[in-house]
Amino acid sequence: xxxxxxxxxxxxxxxxxxxxxxxxxxxxxxxxxxxxxxxxxxxxxxxxxxxxxxxxxxxxxxxxxxxxxxxxxxxxxxxxxxxxxxxxxxxxxxxxxxxxxxxxxxxxxxxxxxxxxxxxxxxxxxxxxxxxxxxxxxxxxxxxxxx
Numbered sequence: 001x002x003x004x005x006x007x008x009x010x011x012x013x014x015x016x017x018x019x020x021x022x023x024x025x026x027x028x029x030x031x032x033x034x035x036x037x038x039x040x041x042x043x044x045x046x047x048x049x050x051x052x053x054x055x056x057x058x059x060x061x062x063x064x065x066x067x068x069x070x071x072x073x074x075x076x077x078x079x080x081x082x083x084x085x086x087x088x089x090x091x092x093x094x095x096x097x098x099x100x101x102x103x104x105x106x107x108x109x110x111x112x113x114x115x116x117x118x119x120x121x122x123x124x125x126x127x128x129x130x131x132x133x134x135x136x137x138x139x140x141x142x143x144x145x146x147x
């Protein structure tokens with residue numbers, strides 16, 4: 001939640017909405033504990049590149065150290081969509097390149113933005129989620145019922 005506080009305190013970010021916290025069993029990192037995930041929607045005048053840089057700065061400020069792929073981390077801010085923009089550079093791909101395969105992303109995102117349309121796949125967040133099975137387990141924090 002500290003990351004959300006950092007975002008809300010930025011002068012160029014307004015109208016922040018976020019999902020509840022979800023617990024997710026680890027994917028591609030089976031030796032780690034369960035992850036906490038949520039989705040955040042904002043309005044901003046920042047460019048996609050500036051927003052990406054801000055997210056990286058917040059991660060660093062909150063103690064993230066980048067080491068090996070899928071290593072444990074204190075915080076991970078992913079830029080999933082930026083309106084209908086499509087960005088494909090060496091360090092930034094928007095929409096997020098694997099969003100359609102990630103329940104741990106789509107479940108919280110569907111809570112706050114089910115009708116957002118993926119600009120390349122032409123499916124809504126809800127439709128993307130409906131295409132996935134029930135793995136991995138994604139459940140609301142302190143809730144025994146899995147999504």
